[in-house]
Amino acid sequence: MEPIAIRAVARKELLRIRRDPRTLGFMIIFPIFMLVLYGFGIRYDVHSVSMAVLDMDQSPSSRGYVERFFSTGYFVRTADVSSYGQLTSLLDAGRVRLGLVVPQGFGRRLALSERVTVQALLDGTDNNTASIALGYFNAISRGYSVEVILDRLRRIRYPPPFQIPALEAEGRVWYNPGLQSAHFVVPGLIAIIMLQVGAMMTAITIVQEKESGSVEQLIVSPIRPSELVIGKILPYVLFAMVDMLLVIAVAYLVFGLPVRGSLLLLLCMALLYLTNVLGLGVVVSTMTKTVQSAMLLAFLLTLLPSILLSGFVFPLENMPAVLRAMSLAVPARYFLEIIRGIYLKGTGLGAFWPQALFLAGFGSAMLLISTLRLKKRLE
Amino acid sequence: MSPDSIAVAADKLTRTYGQFVAVDRIDLAVGAGEIFGFLGPNGAGKSTTIRMLCGILAPTSGSARVGGYDVVREPGRVRRIIGYMSQKFSLYEDLRLEENIEFFGGVQDLDADRLRRRKLWALETGRLGEYRREFTRNLPGGVRQRLALACATIHEPPILFLDEPTAGVDPRSRRDFWDLIHSLSGGGVTIIVTTHYMDEAEHCDRLALMHRGRLVAVGTPRDLKEMSRQSPVLEIETGDLPAMMDLASEMPGVLEIGLYGNRLHAVVRATDSTRRALLDAAAARNIHVGAIRSITPSLEDAFVSLLED
Numbered sequence: 250m251e252p253i254a255i256r257a258v259a260r261k262e263l264l265r266i267r268r269d270p271r272t273l274g275f276m277i278i279f280p281i282f283m284l285v286l287y288g289f290g291i292r293y294d295v296h297s298v299s300m301a302v303l304d305m306d307q308s309p310s311s312r313g314y315v316e317r318f319f320s321t322g323y324f325v326r327t328a329d330v331s332s333y334g335q336l337t338s339l340l341d342a343g344r345v346r347l348g349l350v351v352p353q354g355f356g357r358r359l360a361l362s363e364r365v366t367v368q369a370l371l372d373g374t375d376n377n378t379a380s381i382a383l384g385y386f387n388a389i390s391r392g393y394s395v396e397v398i399l400d401r402l403r404r405i406r407y408p409p410p411f412q413i414p415a416l417e418a419e420g421r422v423w424y425n426p427g428l429q430s431a432h433f434v435v436p437g438l439i440a441i442i443m444l445q446v447g448a449m450m451t452a453i454t455i456v457q458e459k460e461s462g463s464v465e466q467l468i469v470s471p472i473r474p475s476e477l478v479i480g481k482i483l484p485y486v487l488f489a490m491v492d493m494l495l496v497i498a499v500a501y502l503v504f505g506l507p508v509r510g511s512l513l514l515l516l517c518m519a520l521l522y523l524t525n526v527l528g529l530g531v532v533v534s535t536m537t538k539t540v541q542s543a544m545l546l547a548f549l550l551t552l553l554p555s556i557l558l559s560g561f562v563f564p565l566e567n568m569p570a571v572l573r574a575m576s577l578a579v580p581a582r583y584f585l586e587i588i589r590g591i592y593l594k595g596t597g598l599g600a601f602w603p604q605a606l607f608l609a610g611f612g613s614a615m616l617l618i619s620t621l622r623l624k625k626r627l628e
Numbered sequence: 629m630s631p632d633s634i635a636v637a638a639d640k641l642t643r644t645y646g647q648f649v650a651v652d653r654i655d656l657a658v659g660a661g662e663i664f665g666f667l668g669p670n671g672a673g674k675s676t677t678i679r680m681l682c683g684i685l686a687p688t689s690g691s692a693r694v695g696g697y698d699v700v701r702e703p704g705r706v707r708r709i710i711g712y713m714s715q716k717f718s719l720y721e722d723l724r725l726e727e728n729i730e731f732f733g734g735v736q737d738l739d740a741d742r743l744r745r746r747k748l749w750a751l752e753t754g755r756l757g758e759y760r761r762e763f764t765r766n767l768p769g770g771v772r773q774r775l776a777l778a779c780a781t782i783h784e785p786p787i788l789f790l791d792e793p794t795a796g797v798d799p800r801s802r803r804d805f806w807d808l809i810h811s812l813s814g815g816g817v818t819i820i821v822t823t824h825y826m827d828e829a830e831h832c833d834r835l836a837l838m839h840r841g842r843l844v845a846v847g848t849p850r851d852l853k854e855m856s857r858q859s860p861v862l863e864i865e866t867g868d869l870p871a872m873m874d875l876a877s878e879m880p881g882v883l884e885i886g887l888y889g890n891r892l893h894a895v896v897r898a899t900d901s902t903r904r905a906l907l908d909a910a911a912a913r914n915i916h917v918g919a920i921r922s923i924t925p926s927l928e929d930a931f932v933s934l935l936e937d
Contacts (some may be wrong), residue, residue, distance in 0.1 A: 255736020261723065268722050461720035466780075469682045470735045471707045 250479075254472045256374075256504035257267070258480025260452065262497050266484055276450070279443045282491045284499050287438055288431040292617070295381040299327040301345040303336050308356030314367075317389050330602030336370065346372045347382050359397055364520065424509075424593045431504035436588040437561035439496050440581045443519065446489045448533065449544065453484055456543040462579040474623035493519055509595030519589050519606045525580040526551070528615020535622040555581035582605050634658040635787050635818035636681060642691035643676050650676045652841035653690065658820060658834075660786075663813050665832030665874070666822040669929065673823035675714075678791050682712045689917075695787055711785035715792040717776035720764035725756060725775055728764055729782060736783035743782075750778035752908025754808065781817075786931060788812065790821040794828065806831050824907040826931075837931055845934050853924070855934060860899045864892040864906070865918030872917070875909055882906075 263315050266272050298319065304311050318324045330336050336348040348370040357390060358365050373379045425432040443444045458464040467477055493516075500506040508515060529551050537543040543555065558572060559581035565573055576582050583604035590596040598605065638656040642649070651673040658664045666674040679685040681692055683703040691698060697705040700742040701733055708767045719728050729750055733743040751757045754774040759767060773794065781788060790809070794802045806828065813819055820834065829835055830849050836849065837852065866872040869892065875896050876885045881902035884895035896902040910917045 251737050253737045254735050257731050259733045260734070261720065261727070264727060282803060311710065403881050462714075462716050463720070465684055465714060466712065466718065466732070468684050469707055469710060469712040470732070471704065471737060472735045576803065579916045 254476050255480040259483040262481050263345035265485045276446055276488045281499055284438055284496055288504055295378050296384045297325045298347055299345045300324040301328040301330055301336055301339050301349045303330050304348050304351045308349050310356035311351045314393050335527045341374055382475055408593050432506055436592045437495050437585055440584050442492050443489045444526050444555050447523055448530035449547045451485050451530035452533040452543045452547045453526055453540055456537055456540050460539055465541055470623040479570040510591035515591045522584040524612030531619035554579045559585050580611050597619055633660045637692050641692050642689045644688045649841050654843055660818050663731055663819045663833045665829050665835045665839055666722050667829045667835050668838035673841040674838050675791050678789050681787050709786055710859040711780040711788040711792055713776050713780035713790050715795045719764045725762050726760040733782045746782050748770045769797050773805055776916050787818045792822050861922055861923050862894045862896055863923045864920050867916035871915050883918040
């Protein structure tokens with residue numbers, strides 16, 4: 250290894266990155282943009298579902314029932330309608346996601362201890378929101394129902410001669426008590442951004458030398474392929490780490506998300522993950538001749554599986570067995586488990602050493618393959 | 629030539645691409661300090677030969693030694709003693725002129741001290757000083773060419789390969805460039821250069837004519853002209869080039885006719901009789917003829933006549 254040559258390549262690369270606004274934007278602005286977009290945009294939790302009410306009873310008890318929906322914050326009263334037709338047209342137009350129908354005689358029949366059916370019409374085009382809203386609807390209705398029963402019992406005889414048995418459900422969500430999507434998204438985003446900078450950018454920058462022909466000058470010089478690649482990669486290692494810290498800082502400032510575990514451990518694991526990512530990038534660069542094809546291949550081989558099969562967006566538990574098996578070969582999956590552990594749960598190496606071991610193995614394999622492939626320099 | 633004084637040698641060096649033979653069993657011996665030129669049309673195999681000698685391209689068969697090292701078995705040693713500048717020498721456009729020099733110096737493992745000295749040398753000898761802070765993309769063609777040469781020779785290689793170094797550069801810059809080549813050669817550097825400019829070939833100590841992957845002839849520019857002396861050449865000045873060309877090509881004593889600028893060159897069997905016949909025929913057809921004179925064949929004429937043999 251020649252430090253002079255490596256330094257010369259790294260310096261040149263840094264100068265060029267610094268002067269290229271596109272690269273700089275890609276590496277600094279883009280991660281923040283992604284974070285804000287995903288943090289605010291992707292919502293697995295359901296809030297403020299627009300709702301229309303068709304209250305055909307207009308009694309104090311029907312109003313009391315309807316009020317329950319809006320005291321939770323899960324629903325927003327978008328419209329009050331007077332006919333079924335109006336309700337369906339609002340649903341058709343997408344103006345509301347839920348239409349609540351309270352039948353005539355709601356209050357009277359409840360008072361007579363009769364069964365009353367209330368109806369909710371849900372827009373199922375967004376199945377996630379619809380099923381969660383349906384859950385809220387059921388819970389609110391059942392809660393109301395229970396209160397009516399209790400009220401009746403009390404009225405029959407007060408105080409009641411017996412204890413009313415009740416199961417109080419007290420669910421506590423750990424690690425992300427507010428169930429905020431940002432908490433779930435940020436660690437995954439770090440994995441994806443590091444992949445983009447580490448794999449995509451390194452593949453592109455190495456292939457660029459081939460495409461422009463400058464690699465010929467480098468072939469006739471004494472510099473070894475490994476020195477060239479290390480020199481070219483170093484600035485991107487720096488940028489990937491800076492990006493990670495940037496995302497962590499913005500996540501803390503904007504979403505109030507702290508790193509619960511050890512930041513140092515997080516950095517070490519990120520470096521381990523980077524060997525995987527950079528190795529993939531170099532391997533991609535040895536397989537392609539043009540920047541275009543390098544971008545495409547890097548996208549197909551690294552970014553796409555990492556977004557789809559890492560558990561970043563779609564939980565792995567719900568996937569078909571085939572896809573789950575494929576996800577076993579995706580480094581981002583393991584890093585995601587590690588980083589979610591450190592970040593959200595504050596766990597230590599003991600909790601995820603198998604994942605760390607995989608990353609170490611995969612990283613070594615990638616570095617070995619890329620070194621072997623780089624040796625074939627003569628055509 | 630004694631073995632010590634041979635800088636570059638090739639033995640039946642061959643490169644094929646499938647059925648196509650790009651370089652066909654070339655034998656070469658270039659002396660240390662020589663300016664050795666490969667001359668030939670596009671596709672003759674000049675670049676392929678140079679790329680094999682530099683170790684960019686693996687030979688299909690045969691062997692070559694550069695500075696005494698085998699290009700296939702000891703590529704690392706070869707790379708330490710050669711400089712290579714190709715027609716499309718890729719400077720980094722978004723680096724400043726001096727940053728390009730520093731980069732190529734670093735790649736050649738020059739330590740800080742030596743790099744500083746060599747950079748000064750490059751800026752001075754290549755007359756690049758005034759552009760040193762300029763971005764490479766803004767440099768005029770001639771300056772880029774000199775910068776490329778400076779980058780290719782930053783590590784003082786004793787052997788320098790230049791592949792069509794002046795392609796697309798204006799004549800004045802080409803002259804400046806050749807002044808640099810001569811000064812390098814004066815310092816003992818062996819220079820191997822390809823070109824298809826005939827006037828450039830005259831700068832070389834020795835020339836190899838290449839055609840379809842083969843070496844057609846090797847010698848000094850004068851040797852090559854001598855070799856083709858047997859066919860004299862007439863230069864014709866005329867007001868009506870196309871008509872005169874038709875007329876000359878029908879004449880039995882004319883072996884070959886070609887256009888050179890605003891003149892015609894006719895390779896002929898006998899100078900005097902053909903000259904008279906041409907003048908008579910032109911007069912009969914009312915074609916104005918300025919002069920017809922016998923000339924020393926240029927390298928180009930020599931090349932054409934050598935290829936015919």
